Amino acid sequence: MSIVKFFPEGWNGEVDNIDTSNLSTIVNSNKIFQGIVDSCDENYNLHINLGNGLNGIIPRKEVEAININDEGIPKENLCTGKVNRFVQFKVKSIENDNTIFLSRKDVQNDALNWVKNDIQEGQEVCGIVKNIKPYGVFVEIGGGIVGLVHIENLSVSRIKTPYERLKIGQKINIVVKSINRDTGKVILSYKETLGTWEDNVINFKEGTKVKGVAREVEKNKNGIFIELTPNLVGMAEYKENIKYGQDVNVYIKKIIPEKKKIKLVII
Secondary structure (H helix, E strand, O other), rough: OOOOOOOOOOOOOOOEEEEEEEHOOOOOOOEEEEEEEEEEEEOOEEEEEEEEEEEEEEEHHOOOOOOOOOOEEEEEEHOOOOOOOOOEEEEEEEEOOEEEEEEEEHHHHHHHHHHHOOOOOOOOOEEEEEEEEEOOEEEEEEOEEEEEHHHHHHOOOOOOOOOOOOOOOOEEEEEEEOOOOOOOEEEEOHHHHOHHHHHHHHOOOOOOOEEEEEEEEHHHHHOOOEEEEEEEEEOOOOOOOOOOOOEEEEEEEEEEEEEEEEEEOOO
C-alpha cells in the first residue's frame, strides 16, 4: 500500500503554516505550506496574510491546475470561492516590497501525479467533504484533488440523501474505490470505513431490545428495513404508520451469521 503523501487543504497537523523567519531557504524548495485566503482582488489574484507584514500573492494563473477556462486560467468563481478558505501553496519568489509570490497550481499538479501514479485502489486516505449533491458527496483527498462518493457507497443502509451521513467541512477517512490513471478521476467509498457486517453485529444479541431507524419498505409491504448501524440492517415485519427515518424500538428475534441477516420485530 502506498504512503499518503498529500493531505486535504485545511487538514491541521500535517501541512505546515509558513515560517517567515527564514524565507530564503524555502523559495523553490518544493515544500508545501498552507494558509487562509484573505481576499481576491479585481484581477482574481488571491492574497494571503503571512504575518510579520508579509503579503503572499497567488496569481490567478497559479490558483488552479485542473478547472481552467479556454484561456488556460482558472474561472473567476474558482478564485473568489477560495476567500476565507485554506489553500496549500509553494513559495515561488520574493519581491523587494515584502511581497511573496506563491503557487497553488504546483501543489495540485504534484497531487494529481500522486493520484495517477501512486495511490492504490482500496487504500484509505484522509478527506474533507467539500460539496454534497443528491447523487453523492465530493471529498478532497489532498492538494485540492477531489473525488466523488456515490450515494450507494456511503453506507450499507440505503439512504435518501447524503446529508444523512456527512456534512460539508467534515473530516473523514475515505477509501479509494477506483482511479482513472489517465485523467486522475477518483471514485471513493465511505462505507468500508464503517466496519463489516461481522464488526457491527458483534454488538447485538438475540433476545434483546435496541433502537433503530426505519428505512425502506420492502416490495408488497413484506417488511421494513431497519438500520441498526449504518453498515448493519435488519428486516422487521411490516407495520402501518412507520415512516422513513423514524426512530423505532425493535426486538432482535434472530441473527443468522451464515446469511448475514437479522430478523427484527418492531415494538
